[in-house]
Amino acid sequence: MTQDLNFITKTKDLIDNLKSVCANYGLGNDGNEFKIITQVFLYKFLNDKFRYEVKKAKPDLAAVEDFSAALHAMPEDDYLFLVDSLDANIPRLQSHQLISHLYNNQNQGDFAKTFDDTLRQISIENAEVFSIKAFSGAKDSLFDELSQYISDSSQRDAFARALINKLFEFSFEEMFEEKYDFFATIFEYLIKDYNSDSGGKYxxxxxxxxxxxxxxxxxxxxxxxxxxxxxxxxxxxxxxxxxxxxxxxxxxxxxxxxxxxxxxxxxxxxxxxxxxxxxxxxxxxxxxxxxxxxxxxxxxxxxxxxxxxxxxxxxxxxxxxxxxxxxxxxxxxxxxxxxxxxxxxxxxxxxxxxxxxxxxxxxxxxxxxxxxxxxxxxxxxxxxxxxxxxxxxxxxxxxxxxxxxxxxxxxxxxxxxxxxxxxxxxxxxxxxxxxxxxxxxxxxxxxxxxxxxxxxxxxxxxxxxxxxxxxxxxxxxxxxxxxxxxxYFEVKIEYLDITADEFQEKINGFEERLNSFFTLGNQLDTEIQNQIKSLRYE
The missing domain is CATH 3.40.50.150 (Vaccinia Virus protein VP39)
Structure with missing residues (x-):
């Protein structure tokens, strides 16, 4: 249970950190913040899911220090055989598309373009399973060009680096190993500002x-x-x-x-x-x-x-x-x-x-x-x-x-x-x-x-x-x-057990009240008649 809560805490921290990056680059409460937060989180999840499944299929990769480099060094036929052995619902990624590869190469020029191109390639290569289809049959893109939401082009490289640095800080792989079932909770936290039962933006x-x-x-x-x-x-x-x-x-x-x-x-x-x-x-x-x-x-x-x-x-x-x-x-x-x-x-x-x-x-x-x-x-x-x-x-x-x-x-x-x-x-x-x-x-x-x-x-x-x-x-x-x-509810009548004397007492009480009402009524009738008689035409 303690480990479970630890993973939840780390994941929520990641989401908060991504929102902080957006805020630091002028996108806090921006209409595009939702896309950035959810898509970057999805990229992180797919990246770690792929790593986890590959390591299960090829255990010797679990021990390597640089996973993306080891994957890159594999002969192409071996890589294709490995990927084909994975379940059809597992994302297919290449070594240069992994977060670790982007993290190690973030100081190269035009990093925002590299970041956007990576997400675009992942979208294309995984469209069959992960894309949403419109009525016309056209499929959407899994990821947008996220750095383009920064209007100041000189800030885009730094923005992309900030996102990658947050994604690199911890891994979901341990969660997959332990099979914790708390992702419904994570989903609600992820979109709590946009989709909540207390009345969020959406x-x-x-x-x-x-x-x-x-x-x-x-x-x-x-x-x-x-x-x-x-x-x-x-x-x-x-x-x-x-x-x-x-x-x-x-x-x-x-x-x-x-x-x-x-x-x-x-x-x-x-x-x-x-x-x-x-x-x-x-x-x-x-x-x-x-x-x-x-x-x-x-x-x-x-x-x-x-x-x-x-x-x-x-x-x-x-x-x-x-x-x-x-x-x-x-x-x-x-x-x-x-x-x-x-x-x-x-x-x-x-x-x-x-x-x-x-x-x-x-x-x-x-x-x-x-x-x-x-x-x-x-x-x-x-x-x-x-x-x-x-x-x-x-x-x-x-x-x-x-x-x-x-x-x-x-x-x-x-x-x-x-x-x-x-x-x-x-x-x-x-x-x-x-x-x-x-x-x-x-x-x-x-x-x-x-x-x-x-x-x-x-x-x-x-x-x-x-x-x-x-x-x-x-x-x-x-x-x-x-x-x-x-x-359809029945009208319920409550019955109370009372003695004959109690019954007679209640009847006498009803009679007294009725008599007082009758007396008052007669008085009102007389008064109304007298008022009518006093009316005169002017």
Whole structure:
């Protein structure tokens, strides 16, 4: 445990040092700081992963003093044979691309160009596994020319040297050897200024861990293997990572779509750190609603925290064409007259997810709580189909402010094509949690015990007083397809054992109070009549 914490501390120090370098060269809080920090960290991780795997495959290289020089001295055929023996998901690097080589040659002229060229070559040579693909099929570059973000060209060499010096200070290789599982924690620290549940610069990509854990644990209560997991608006991948951890990274493949290049880059880094490199080619940068890359494919597990409201008026009419009618069976929200940005795009994501489920598919979708009770419109049509098709497994209404970046009340909709229509679980968890303040924001935090309470009650399909009810398909239809647990809670009447004398005493008390009210009423009637009689026309 002490060694584990030591590695975490060193890694966080590295991240802080990289941010310090950016600040020292005028890039602190700059729009490009995110790219520099995450890409340099990824380069470091890939460099150390390659070194670790090569040393495992060729143990005599582990003892050499200068690893990059020893690798460079190998005959080309031997090097190619060594690289080919590595797992397909391990990065392929050449000796001159290693951090140690750049560190030893940092005093050569035009070092910034050498640094940028090195990263460019790594991008090209590892594009098949590590690049993100767009809808058109074009692949992105794994690394940018990072030194070019320094506007003063005379400072670029020094900036590149400063970065390399920080990367050279320690190695991840010991972490790989010990197989510590803390890279999820490192990822969150790495992007904490850009993507946090307390409302960072890019908090719109973030789903609180508590919500992600609850969704994953309810969806996957038992061990499974060989499944396909999908998020149509993945952000940085919090939901997908929780789902993969619950299933087991080696037991699933990850697929995702997102319109944002920034969020796709976050997800790529998250996959690398969490042992899911094999799924990077499945990350697609696209507009999932207008240009779905995986439209013809089906998935076993789907998770989503879609944008609730967004202006999609530019392509709204295109969605009504014949090719989209089957997917958007309940309809397409109209263009809002006052605020286009208030268009309910999440309704399209729900329908897209329903279309994308495999024969035995399951899904968990974050929705605004208003969706579960709306009496008309697209919302009602979607709920009707879920119930009539027998796909509704249940709903959990979360506490308010569980998302720091929004005050909207949210619920999680659980779908299962093999759901038990006699055991639908509706849960109102709005009273759980503790409100905490983080800077200017406040949010509701669920304890681990409360998370377990929600998961256990849902998976056990049990009614818990003031928390959950278990209803049938017919009961939901009788309630006009409402998914709100509160509408199904029983009104409880408390009975007290009292004697005949106590009963008579209470009745006498009721009679006395009624008589006093009647007397007061008569007095008011008389006074009102007298006031009316005194009225005169002037």
């Amino acid at each position: 908090a719109e990509y973030y789903t609180p861990h508590a919500v992600a854990r609850i969704m994953a644990a309810i969806m996957v209560p038992e061990p499974i293997k060989g499944v396909r997991c999908y998020d149509p608006g993945a952000g940085s991948g919090t939901l997908l990572m929780s789902l993969a951890h619950q299933i087991g990274e080696q037991n699933c493949s990850i697929y995702s779509e997102d319109i944002s290049q920034k969020s796709s880059s976050m997800l790529r880094l998250n996959l690398v750190l969490n042992g899911l490199t094999h799924s990077i080619p499945n990350i697609i940068k696209t507009n999932t609603i207008a240009q779905p890359y995986y439209l013809s494919q089906k998935f076993d597990f789907i998770v989503s925290n879609p944008p609730f409201k967004l202006d999609f008026s530019d392509f709204r009419d295109d969605l009504e064409k014949d090719m989209f009618k089957d997917r958007f069976f309940a309809g397409i929200p109209k263009v809002a007259k006052a605020k286009k940005e208030s268009m309910a795009i999440y309704l399209l994501f729900i329908q897209h997810i329903m279309h994308s489920l495999s024969e035995n598919g399951k899904a968990a979708i974050v929705v605004p709580t208003g969706f579960i009770t709306a009496q008309t419109g697209i919302e009602k049509k979607i709920r009707e189909k879920l119930v009539k098709q027998g796909w509704l497994r249940g709903v959990v209404s979360m506490p308010s402010n569980i998302f720091a970046s929004t005050n909207a009340n949210v619920s999680v909709l659980f779908l299962d094509k093999k759901a038990d229509t006699e055991q639908i679980v509706l849960m109102d968890a709005s009273k759980l949690g503790e409100i905490v303040k983080e800077g200017k924001n406040q949010r509701t935090v669920l304890s681990s015990q409360e998370e377990s309470q929600i998961i256990d009650a849902f998976n056990s399909q049990i009614a818990v007083e003031d928390l959950s009810v278990v209803v049938s398909k017919d009961m939901v239809q009788e309630k006009n397809y409402s998914f709100a647990a509160g509408q």
